[in-house]
Amino acid sequence: MRTPYDFDPGCTRRASVFTWLAMASVVTTVNLAYAGENFTVSSADFSDGGKIGSRQIFNDAGCKGPNQSPSLTWRNAPATTRSFAITIFDRDAPARGWWHWAVANIPASVKSLPENASASGALRKLGAIEARNDFNIDGYGGPCPPPGNPHRYVITVYALNVDTLPLAQGRPAALFDREISGSTLGSAQITVTYGR
Template sequence: MRSRCLVVSLASPVRRMPSFTSAMLSLALCAAYGPHALAEGAFALSSASFRAGGNVDNAQVFNQDDCKGGNRSPQLSWHDAPAGTRSFAVTIFDQDAPGRGWWHWAVAGIPANVVSLPENASSSGFLKKLGAVEARNDFDTDGYGGPCPPAGKPHRYVVTVYALNTADLRLAQGRPALMFDHEIGTATLGSARMVVSYGR
């Protein structure tokens, strides 16, 4: 198998150098920073439910109080995860909510051979069949809770998929999303994300 560092770096602006020089620089950077330093950017996230930079559709909006959406977790797909990936995790975080932000979804324990989640994976039972576990979101419910910001300026929602170096974070269903975030951070090999918006 070819070095991921070499492949990614040769696809970058380094390719304008003579091939030998480019290869030596790639190998030097790999040695200095590890195989995932230059691989960052190859790992990518896409969605049939969300468009990067776009607005959240009603199907993904929370369904409680004055928010009347479908509360369906989004379809997500990813590719080119770093070598050594043992599992995946996904989070959705409102970075514009007051205070420390607002956790809408955190799921861990997605097997390494899974590269997509269907829409509504959270409440349909799909994740449970995979053996994945979901955190308690900041609405105080387990699983996915869609956007439902106060009326006014739209909020930005960061959707992230993480490639992890372990298949067991020792997390249990219903633990706080902040705990999931901490444990995910200790095992992350790489991540891919997109940002979407929603306002009322």
Template sequence: MRSRCLVVSLALPLYRTPFFTCATLGLALFLMHSPGAFAETPFTLTSASFHSGKVEAAQVFNQAECKGGNRSPQLTWRDAPAGTRSFAITMFDQDAPGRGWWHWAVAGIPAKVDSLPENASSSGFLTKLGAVEARNDFDTDGYGGPCPPPGKPHRYVITVYALSTADLRLAQGRPALMFDHEIGTASLGSARMVVNYGR
């Protein structure tokens, strides 16, 4: 190994010593073989609509016993995986009885987009992007905010998916469960957050 380093050092400017060259080469080899040396930056999701992990009144459903603004949350995501061609978003209540409760599913968000404003669902913002929204478990298209029965707060999982395709061939108003299945077939990675709401 010493002779190889000396040969390399001779090809470099005179101020580079064999020791310097060997040390530099050794460090480079160490970094190349170190776990996580070239790890990608994590795919992350944040929201300005939630504070301390709790759902605000603006995002709560607005029917029956629930009196909220029913505005879809502001979302921002960063560092999607390489090869991402579009994004999809779901919001799911994992504590609802039975199989859980779908509050939102949207697909076809262009890859150039990295955030949604608050109320993107009903304001027409998503439609202008060419995105499509599922029928949620309230039996309405688009976003339907939290409205759990009185008692223990529920956990709502909001997930942004990076997809390998720009077209899942999903139509507006198809069931959220169908959206979830098709999203899963094309997912390159996901970023999620969990927020709580009870009444």
């Protein structure tokens, strides 16, 4: 079947130029979509891949630390973020791992938490809620692994597509994790270690 381009060689060239421009436009759009910086989290108390700060260690079960939740700062969350959540999980604990902290309903305007935000009441002032961790206490519970190899603690800040999750203070951290997973737009992680 013939097309209009069969009758005018110039049309073929023009069609090729238009096709190339359309493709260039798509490539430019894709590149612009990825031109922004990545969603990241950092702490003044430790660095990714390093050891957790001494002030974050639990104060029980053979550990003698101040048990202060870490300072955290996050940047470049998705533009449509409506709230944030944070978890700290020991991936090397036996069986299913160990939840040290889960926080939800942090307002989207917040970009950092000070050290000890859990015990100091700073999170409550923001309207955030904290889960019951695997030490069976509400709020933050720092690292305190059994003696032996160091454990890895994954700290994750989640950007969520809802203002609040249907959770209540003191519900299990695993339940927080399920609700967070269902509303996540993006996440940023750092991993730190601690051993005795």
